[in-house]
Amino acid sequence: MTMALIELRDVTKTYKRDAIEIPVLESVTISVPEGDYLGLMGPSGSGKSTLLNLLAGIDRPTGGSIRIGDTEISTLSERALAAWRARHIGFIFQLYNLIPVLTAFENVELPLLLTSLSKKQRREHVMTALNIVSLADRAAHYPRQLSGGQEQRVAIARAIVTDPTLLLADEPTGDLDAKSAGEVLTLLQRLNTEYKKTIVMVTHDPHAAERATHLLHLEKGTLVEQVGA
């Protein structure tokens, strides 16, 4: 068996609100192999988003270690962490988080501005990503001109345009109707099987959870192991 892509060891996260410490994650240990499609479930407030943010290097753990690939991200400086995110993480948000004043094309191009690619190369990458999500014909549209499902697919194109190591999705279908949700889930599955992307997806939706190859349950900040599909 090859080395796992993601290795979390005794990860804890405590938020401080005023003087009160709120433990959100308690000693979470996970290992995710490369190419996995992991579903993360659990009741509201159990710490799913918190865990995903730690994986994304958006937030820092209070204790424990997080290794992704060969990088121990919990010790990276702020600047190094930003550069690391740009290279290795594709993040998909529940509310898409497209920049409203930028077109679909420009939104997808955003992460490429942090690379040394030429304008022409960026254009090729953006169009490839938009083609994968079947929205090449909407490149010049602004987010408000797109449906929710289309917006989320543009967001997915933005997440994959740099060909990142890891795709992280926080309730990617949470705001979509059943049909759009189905399209987004099919797309994620294709990215996993066809493009060999490792995916960690937080979801409440049993239909979404079905698509994952493994499932983990969080309860009050601790993992409750559960055998997936």
Next chain:
Amino acid sequence: MGLIANYNVRSMLVRKGTAAMTAMGIAMVVAVFVMTLAIAQGFRATLVASGSPQNAIVLRKSATSETVSAVMKPEFALIETLPQIARDAQGQPLASPELVVIISRPRISDNQPANVPLRGVGPRAFQVRDSIKFVEGRRFTPGLREINVGKLAVGRFKGLSLGSDVKFGNVIWKVVGVFTADDASFESEVWGDVDLMLNAFQRSGYQSVTIKLTDPSALESLQAAIMGDPRLDFKVEREQDYYDEQSQVMTTVIRVFGTFVTLILSIGAMFGAMNTMYAAVGYRTREIGTLRALGFSRGRIVTAFLAESVMLALIGGVVGCLLALPVHGLSTGTTNMASFSEVAFKFRITPALLAGGMVFAGLMGAAGGLLPAIRAARIPVARALREI
């Protein structure tokens, strides 16, 4: 950076109203800044234009200006013979002994009395000051009670137009010509025969001698000749340097005053920009979180918001410059503190002044945008993403 610039420009346009108000605030400050400095520029240019590099002015050693200097007739006779002085076709030296007296005339604008400089000049003054051109009438005739009036003085003071009779020194003088002087301060003066003026004002001597040099480089040798003569207690300056010095007190006062006023105004405009940028950061917190999550560093966020603020300010700067431009060339006047007489001059806006206004606008934008930009960059990413 191209796309990020798009992002900032378009985001700014989304909130046009606020952006326009902020830019207007900065525009007003830049306009005031450019206009006050245009006064200083215009004033200085007018005085400096009075001096020619080929002319020298002789003053009593201790005198700071011609009004407090004295040159006696025998002393002038000695000076006149010096070889560094250019001569006309008849071999007459191009040296003009002069007297400046201040007379009081009511202003056309408010009927208030103002100090008008009256300059008695020698018969060859018009060859020494070759920028003088007559737009109406002719030169005064030496020995007659005739005067010439600078064009700006005609427009600024009552009763000085061509053909008028003007009373001063207890006698009546007739205006026989109106002249221009390439925007020099002479255009604010009244000129007449120096020897008649000495009598009219019961003076025994001149105040200064203005000399046309054989060559601009002859100044040093003229200085050496005059300073080396024990009978002559004079200093010799290049005319341009003299007028530049005469403008200094006034331009400094205007500049200090202008800077003070604009600084006070700029504090308001800067807080306006700061307010707008704080609001922008507030509205766009989730976008900032998204950009950070995508891997944009804090430095890039600071740069982007700072650039947005500076851009907004520069738009204000352009508007401010455009607002100020129409005053260019307008005439105004002030009492020159160096001579206590009124000098009329024109607002003068130069490219350098406009560039200064733009730099000033940019600085206001940077100062106003800095704290909001830093705040934008410091919002924790996870928290920013939770904002709706």
